[in-house]
Amino acid sequence: MKRIAGILLFASLIVPSLVSAQELRLADKKEAAGVASVAVVRDSKTPDKVKLTLTMPFQYNTCVRHETRMVYGQDSSCGYDTRYESRTSCSNRQVCTVYKDGVCKSSKTERSCHTTSVPVTVTRSCYHPETYCAEYGTVTYNEQHTVKLKFGKLDSLKAGEEERYLIEGRQRSYGSSNADFKATVIDSLEPTSTKSKAFLGSDTIVFERAK
Numbered sequence: 001m002k003r004i005a006g007i008l009l010f011a012s013l014i015v016p017s018l019v020s021a022q023e024l025r026l027a028d029k030k031e032a033a034g035v036a037s038v039a040v041v042r043d044s045k046t047p048d049k050v051k052l053t054l055t056m057p058f059q060y061n062t063c064v065r066h067e068t069r070m071v072y073g074q075d076s077s078c079g080y081d082t083r084y085e086s087r088t089s090c091s092n093r094q095v096c097t098v099y100k101d102g103v104c105k106s107s108k109t110e111r112s113c114h115t116t117s118v119p120v121t122v123t124r125s126c127y128h129p130e131t132y133c134a135e136y137g138t139v140t141y142n143e144q145h146t147v148k149l150k151f152g153k154l155d156s157l158k159a160g161e162e163e164r165y166l167i168e169g170r171q172r173s174y175g176s177s178n179a180d181f182k183a184t185v186i187d188s189l190e191p192t193s194t195k196s197k198a199f200l201g202s203d204t205i206v207f208e209r210a211k
Contacts, residue, residue, distance in 0.1 A: 022038050022039065023038070025043065026042055026043075026046040027046065028047070029051065030053075032052070032144075034055045036056035037167070037168045037169070038052075038166075040164065042151060042154075048151050049148060049151070052146065052149055054145060054167070054181075057142055057171070058140065058176075060139055061138060063136055065135035067134040068129045068132075070127050073125055074123040075125075076123060077126070078123065078126035078128060079126075080121050080122065080124060081124055083120055084117040084119055085120050087115065087116055093109070094108070095107060147181040147205055150205065150206045154207055154208065155189075161189060163192070164187050165184065165194070166186055167182075168183075178198075180203075181205055182205075183205045190210075192210060193210040193211075194206065
């Protein structure tokens with residue numbers, strides 16, 4: 001107990017503000033929190049792999065004001081004309097040139113073509129209204145992104161033992177649709193290191209005992 005108490009005291013000295021974060025006890029293989037930052041509690045019932053979904057703000061550059069202007073060009077509002085175009089199609093056939101005893105001994109290929117007129121609908125040109133973006137700005141959406149927490153390299157906890165980690169998610173960069181995740185140790189029974197990985201759109205945090 002002295003060793004555990006010492007580790008808890010050491011962790012609280014490093015990250016005193018983390019203990020006040022919203023806590024989520026990891027009891028199932030899939031967990032969700034409606035925030036971008038959550039303190040997770042690992043105990044004897046926590047699976048080795050947990051998919052944690054966080055909700056975080058994402059910012060994008062988008063059009064915030066549209067206006068209308070008159071332009072000249074083709075548009076459905078101008079109406080349509082019909083014109084005829086010539087289309088030629090060809091085909092090949094085999095023609096027998098030498099018969100003997102009722103059997104074709106020699107043949108040649110003849111090519112025949114014919115031309116037809118095909119009606120084609122053409123959009124007319126005129127002045128017509130066009131909507132365009134007059135002003136761009138930033139919009140913020142709350143999006144859900146998932147990270148896989150892997151505890152398989154840690155020793156199993158006994159009944160009554162607990163460890164806490166702060167999991168944080170954020171937008172990778174302005175306009176990006178990807179998220180970055182990181183984990184910070186709040187308290188653990190042994191010195192623990194974390195490693196964040198991202199591969200083909202899948203995010204993972206691996207927990208292991210510090211060497």
